Amino acid sequence: MKLLTKTTLYFIIIMLPVFAGGAFFLFHKFNKEIKHETDEELANDQREWLRYLDTASLDNPIFRFQTQEFQLTPTDQPVQKKFKFKGVTLYQETEDARAPFRELSQVISIHGKHYQMILRKSMIEKDDLLKNIIYVMLFAFGGLLIFVILSNWFISRNVWRPFYHSLDKIRLLQLNKMEARRFAATPTHEFNQLNEALNQMTDRIHQDYINMKELTEDAAHEMQTPLAIAQSKLELLLQDENLSEDQLKNIGQTSEELQRLSRLNHNLLLLAKIENQQYPVTEQPDLHQVLIQYLSLFEELIREKELTVETHLVPTAPWPLHPALADILISNLLGNAIKYNYHEGRIHITLTAQTFTISNTSNLPEIPPADVFQRFRKSNQGYSNSNGLGLAIVKKIGESYHIQVSYQYVNGLHIFTASC
Amino acid sequence: MKVLIIEDEPSLRNSIREYLEHQGFICEVAADFREAIDKVTDYEYDCIVADIGLPFGSGLDVIRELKSLKSKAGIIIISAKDSLEDKLSGLELGADDYLTKPFHLSELNARINALLRRKNFDGNTSISFFEITVIPASKTVLVHDKSITLTGKEYQLLVYFIANQHRVVTKSALAGHLWGDAYDQAGSYDFIYTHIKNLRKKMMEAGGEDYIKTVYGTGYRFG
Numbered sequence: 206m207k208l209l210t211k212t213t214l215y216f217i218i219i220m221l222p223v224f225a226g227g228a229f230f231l232f233h234k235f236n237k238e239i240k241h242e243t244d245e246e247l248a249n250d251q252r253e254w255l256r257y258l259d260t261a262s263l264d265n266p267i268f269r270f271q272t273q274e275f276q277l278t279p280t281d282q283p284v285q286k287k288f289k290f291k292g293v294t295l296y297q298e299t300e301d302a303r304a305p306f307r308e309l310s311q312v313i314s315i316h317g318k319h320y321q322m323i324l325r326k327s328m329i330e331k332d333d334l335l336k337n338i339i340y341v342m343l344f345a346f347g348g349l350l351i352f353v354i355l356s357n358w359f360i361s362r363n364v365w366r367p368f369y370h371s372l373d374k375i376r377l378l379q380l381n382k383m384e385a386r387r388f389a390a391t392p393t394h395e396f397n398q399l400n401e402a403l404n405q406m407t408d409r410i411h412q413d414y415i416n417m418k419e420l421t422e423d424a425a426h427e428m429q430t431p432l433a434i435a436q437s438k439l440e441l442l443l444q445d446e447n448l449s450e451d452q453l454k455n456i457g458q459t460s461e462e463l464q465r466l467s468r469l470n471h472n473l474l475l476l477a478k479i480e481n482q483q484y485p486v487t488e489q490p491d492l493h494q495v496l497i498q499y500l501s502l503f504e505e506l507i508r509e510k511e512l513t514v515e516t517h518l519v520p521t522a523p524w525p526l527h528p529a530l531a532d533i534l535i536s537n538l539l540g541n542a543i544k545y546n547y548h549e550g551r552i553h554i555t556l557t558a559q560t561f562t563i564s565n566t567s568n569l570p571e572i573p574p575a576d577v578f579q580r581f582r583k584s585n586q587g588y589s590n591s592n593g594l595g596l597a598i599v600k601k602i603g604e605s606y607h608i609q610v611s612y613q614y615v616n617g618l619h620i621f622t623a624s625c
Numbered sequence: 626m627k628v629l630i631i632e633d634e635p636s637l638r639n640s641i642r643e644y645l646e647h648q649g650f651i652c653e654v655a656a657d658f659r660e661a662i663d664k665v666t667d668y669e670y671d672c673i674v675a676d677i678g679l680p681f682g683s684g685l686d687v688i689r690e691l692k693s694l695k696s697k698a699g700i701i702i703i704s705a706k707d708s709l710e711d712k713l714s715g716l717e718l719g720a721d722d723y724l725t726k727p728f729h730l731s732e733l734n735a736r737i738n739a740l741l742r743r744k745n746f747d748g749n750t751s752i753s754f755f756e757i758t759v760i761p762a763s764k765t766v767l768v769h770d771k772s773i774t775l776t777g778k779e780y781q782l783l784v785y786f787i788a789n790q791h792r793v794v795t796k797s798a799l800a801g802h803l804w805g806d807a808y809d810q811a812g813s814y815d816f817i818y819t820h821i822k823n824l825r826k827k828m829m830e831a832g833g834e835d836y837i838k839t840v841y842g843t844g845y846r847f848g
Binding site: 422425427428429430432433434435436437438440441443444450453454456457458460461463464467499502503505506509536540 | 634636637640641643644647705706725726727728729730731778792793795797798804806807815816819820840841842843844
């Protein structure tokens with residue numbers, strides 16, 4: 206829920222009882238006032254009546270007068286000094302309902318006779334009053350609501366603009382372009398604080414990122430150099446024509462192992478670099494072309510193993526990947542499909558705009574799902590040329606570039622799927 | 626042909642020098658940035674092999690200096706930093722090739738040969754080895770002046786062998802040359818054997834001598 210929706214909602218929840226209370230208070234107040242006014246009018250009327258009755262003769266029909274508004278009834282009760290007020294409801298024939306009345310009653314003495322005098326005034330306005338108050342209140346409440354919503358909309362567009370601006374910037378933040386991101390000053394103190402904190406944070410993260418990047422590259426440098434020296438010395442040593450076959454073989458093997466070490470180092474660095482997002486997505490390489498390129502590069506390997514390669518490829522499949530990573534993704538998966546295949550085995554490749562699926566036959570059993578993308582988890586007895594990082598790199602590319610990489614084993618086929 | 630090797634690691638510098646001199650190059654060396662700048666300003670070279678990380682400066686600045694001197698020397702960067710930015714900025718500055726450490730000396734040698742051919746003769750030259758003549762411009766191979774048909778890989782192998790004649794070339798160096806980074810996907814080097822067998826057969830059928838000798842367990846020697 207948006208912050209503004211939430212504050213509006215809270216506002217409504219708070220305002221509802223306030224308005225209800227207000228309505229109740231107003232009704233009560235007006236009611237009292239009306240009652241008071243009516244009572245005053247009744248008292249005035251009575252005074253008029255008494256003055257009139259004093260002068261009226263006894264045979265005046267007024268003494269037998271009976272209406273809802275005025276009653277004068279002979280009574281034996283003693284004369285009351287003061288009149289009394291009370292509220293009553295009386296049945297109204299015309300409306301077939303009971304209506305509220307204010308009543309003034311007093312036992313009075315006229316010409317030595319006692320009469321019960323009752324004066325009434327209709328309070329039918331009271332219902333109207335209630336209605337009116339509710340209308341007014343609803344109107345005010347509705348008006349206020351519209352006003353609040355409009356002003357919130359206005360606030361969100363203006364006051365909150367720097368906030369949304371910063372938010373958009375954070376969303377687009379890329380690790381390798383962080384130093385270029387500045388959160389500008391705004392006219393709002395709180396947002397200034399936020400942006401200041403964000404600036405500090407991005408600076409710190411960027412610094413860490415640079416440090417890490419430098420560390421990985423320095424580590425590469427430091428390790429590759431001694432490897433290069435050893436490698437070159439062995440290569441020179443191989444040129445010695447006095448070496449025995451055994452010595453040659455040993456040097457060859459040593460050189461081979463050194464290269465494995467350097468590949469391992471290279472791949473570990475690659476993993477770190479992918480993790481650091483050091484391969485920005487600047488273009489969308491066509492996976493179709495990459496695939497064709499590697500199929501032709503591995504042509505001899507495929508031919509030598511007499512593999513059947515079946516392909517279902519769309520003509521173009523641009524994927525949001527760094528070109529170097531597109532190469533690695535395809536060459537690792539295709540390379541594995543060839544390497545772990547048996548003689549006269551099959552490879553099936555499907556490429557659509559969003560998915561790349563490669564399946565191969567193999568003598569190897571199903572790879573436990575927990576191990577398949579783990580580093581150095583080799584289930585490849587007899588395949589010494591593997592460093593156990595190929596699939597880990599594929600998985601890491603997937604994680605860092607929002608590509609879903611999965612493995613399945615169905616009917617003796619190892620199936621790898623990458624989808625973006 | 627004069628080559629300047631700019632490399633701060635003495636052991637590697639000497640290895641490169643030894644290998645290249647054996648292949649007939651005249652080599653000079655520079656151990657740091659200042660020495661490199663001095664040498665490139667004072668002398669002319671056909672090819673510069675430059676490391677990027679140097680004491681007192683960067684190999685990239687040496688390339689800048691070479692370009693400002695309008696040097697015609699071919700430039701090959703050798704760097705342990707396998708970072709794309711370095712590679713791209715190096716090539717943008719005008720380097721001709723980029724080799725990541727560790728590399729095979731035979732590969733460096735082959736690249737220098739190819740580069741010099743490109744630079745000096747625009748490819749309009751031929752490489753000869755006794756009865757074998759290779760014309761890079763048309764990728765034709767003649768044995769006793771008779772043209773033979775080679776596949777792309779066989780042709781690459783032959784050129785590589787001639788560049789590294791009389792030297793033991795390891796199978797992994799050959800694989801790296803033919804397949805680049807993807808070669809560790811191969812699983813084995815057996816397929817190189819097939820190419821070499823075919824190359825040998827074609828050359829011998831044309832009356833050539835069998836120059837490719839198998840070095841037990843390691844690789845091959847040509848000539």
